[in-house]
Amino acid sequence: MFKSIRFKMITIYFLLVFIAMVIVGVFIIQQFEQYHLGVVKGNLTQIASSFMTTLEEIDWQNNKDEIQKNISPYEKMGMEIYVIEKNNDFTIISSTNLSYWNQNATYILDSDLILAGFHGEIKDIVSQQEGPRSSKDMVFPLYDEHSRITGIIYLRQNLEDIYRTLDQSKFILTRAIILALLITIVLGYFIAKSITGPINDVTIKAEKMAKGDFDQVVEVKSDDEIGQLASMFNHLTARLKAVLLEVSNEKKKMDTIINNMADGLIATTAEGKIIHANPVAIEMLKIDEKTLKKKSFDELFLPLNNKLTLNYLSTKEKWYGNETIDMQEGLKLRAKYAPIIREDDYLEGIVVLLQDITEYEKLENMRKEFVANVSHELKTPLTTIKSYTETLLDGAIEDKPLAKRFLDVVVSESDRMTRLVQDLLQLSNLDYKQGKWNKKEIDINDIVKNAVLKLEVSAKNKRQHFNYTICDDTVHVFADKDRIEQVILNILSNAIKYTAEEGQIEVQVELKNNFVQIIIKDNGIGIPKKDLPRIFERFYRVDKARSREMGGTGLGLSIAKQIVEAHEGSIKIFSEEEKQGTTVMITLPTVDEENLALS
Incomplete structure (x- = not known):
């Protein structure tokens, strides 16, 4: 209460009025007292002048009885008059109080005032008598004819009424x-x-x-400074609410971006307390949110990479860089870190961006392997062509049978390189969607029949049994006839190559709902389970040496997958275990009259 501005203002008003009233009261009382004392002094002076004139007329020194007769009337006026003769005893020779006759005046009256009178001074004082009574005392010297002081007149006026009035006035002023x-x-x-x-x-x-409720409006009751304060408060509230809404929207945007970004993000203070981690980061680090809150930055990253700690980073000249983290199950992360620096260059914390580079590393390895495979695939026929050509130049060309055999090898290796280049060009066109498709309605039964007839001779040469079953009804697909036939021929060729003599190859065409399935099954050497996930990679071979001996480029299945997917279909390979055969399933969407019309 006593600290409130209201109490302070009331106190100030109280003190101001109190001081002002006290000053005014004291001034009025003093002036009132001086006025009344002045009036009494004037009366005393007037009486003294009149009495002195009377004394001069009666020759008071020789007619003392006459003095008493002239002084008696003044007794009724409530005034005391004393005539004091100049002698050694300052004897009172006449007085309104008869009991004081012939007594020494200095014992009764004010001695200093008496002495002043005998020194020729007209002087007055306010004397305090016994009790609360006070009086106004004055002396006037009496001169003889030679201007010598022969006595004094001592006048006393009771001031009890005046001071009673003053006390009453003080009481009134106090109440006021x-x-x-x-x-x-x-x-x-x-x-x-x-x-x-x-x-x-x-x-x-x-x-x-301050507690978060910004729907506050102050009522403006005046146009003065207080009203202006209320208006500015309302304006400030509106602006603050708008700014906070804008900040909140921006925060929501940032939270949405951070929580839905493909990369993980972790922010920590300079002391190592983790202040933010988006869901992707939590998933990448294989940790739950509750456990994350209990860990510090160093506790989280030290087991993963000993360079991703605040102690280590503080030794670096710059807080920028990246480190690699190898997680379980082959997951590899790249951790990019950067500092959070305030305007005063104080390090506030660190932000770590986690990127999953597992696929990138896999693609990079595949790219390197692809380059190595292409180089190897081209190196082998080039080396053969070069060696055979050098042999011919060294004189073997004179031996016509030998020269013809060498040239046949050169032509064969050239055809092999041509197939390789053609396959690479076809893959490139499929990758960049630059190939021209001649799609139209075709009967898939006819495609399968033609492919089987083209390879039937090759199968008979290995005494293999070819069994195929097609649908009784016509199955229409919207596709490029040559490309789909290329896929089926490739799968059938692989089946013939990797199936032993007198093996069996089955081809089935089945209609399921709005899709047609072409199933090619053999009882050949099969594919190991570990190789199945990579079977469609370019240049990937289960048995590289044997595949090259059989004339393959390692691109056939990659091309087949690209073609099938370009027709909105799928191709799958199943092989339970080695030497148990392989099953390839090609699925393509069929078309009816309605779909054909839309196309």
Whole structure:
């Protein structure tokens, strides 16, 4: 309460009025007292002048009885008059109080005032008698005809009435001051309330705003400074609410971006406390959110990479860089880190961006392997062609049978390189969607029949049994006839190559709902399970040496997959275990009249 501005204002008003009233009261009482004392002094002077004239007329020194006759009337006026003769004893020779006759005046009256009178001074004092009574005393010297002081007149006027009046006046002024102070307190309270009320309202609303409630409006009751304060508070509230809404929207945007970004993000303070981690980071690090909150930055990353710790990073000149993290199950992460620096260059914390580079590393390895495979595939026929050509140049060309055999080898290796280049060009066109498709409605039964007839001779040469079953009804697909036939021929060729003599190859065409399935099954050497996930990779061979001996480029299945997927279909290979055969399933969507019309 005593610290409130309302109490302070009331106190200031109270003190101002109190001091002002006290000053005014003291001034009025003093002036009132001086005025009445002046009046008494004037009366005493006038009486003394009149009495002195009387004394001069009666020759008072020789007619002392006559003095008493002239002094007696003044007794009724409530005034004391003493005539003191100049002698050694300052004897009172006449007085309105008969009991003081012929007594020494210095024992009864003020001796200093008597002496002053005998020194020719007209002097007055206010003397305090016994009890609360006081009086106005004055002396006037009496001169003889030779201007010598022969005596003095001592006058005394009782001031009891005057001081009673002054005391009454003081009492009235005191009551007036008390009443004025009470009124001041009441008025000060309302005045202070008119000022502090809006301020308290602003304070209460500001406190609610500090707690997060920004729907606060202060009522504007005037156009003065208080009203301007209320208006500015409302303006500030509106602006603050708008800014916070904007900040909240931006925060939501950032949270949405961070939580839905493909990379993981972790932020930590300079002390190592993790302040943010998006769901992707939690998933990448294989940790739950509760456990993450309990760990510090160093506890989280030290087991993964001893260079991803605050102690290690603090030894570096720059807080920028990246490290690699090898996780379980072959997952590999790249951790890029950067500092959070305030405007005063103080390190606030660190942000770590986690990127899953597992697929990137796999693609990079595949790219390197692809280059190595292409180089190897081209090197082998080139080396053969070069060696045979050099042999011919060295003289073997004279031996016609030998020269013809060497040239046949050169032509065979050239055809092999031609097939390789053609396959690479075809894959490149499929990758960049530059191939031209001649899609139209075709009967898949006819495609399968033609492919089987083209390879039937090759199968008979190995005494293999070819069994194929097609649908009784016509199955229409919207496809490029040559490309689909190329896929089937490739699968059938592989089946013939990797199936032993007198083996069996089955081809089936089945219609399921809106899809047709072409199933090619053999009882050949099969494919190991570990090689199945990579069977469609370019240049990938289960048995590289044997595949090259059989004339393959290692690109056939990759081309087949690209073609089938370009027709919105799928191709799958199943092989339970080695030497148990392989099953290839090609699925293509069929078309009806409605779909054909839309196409």
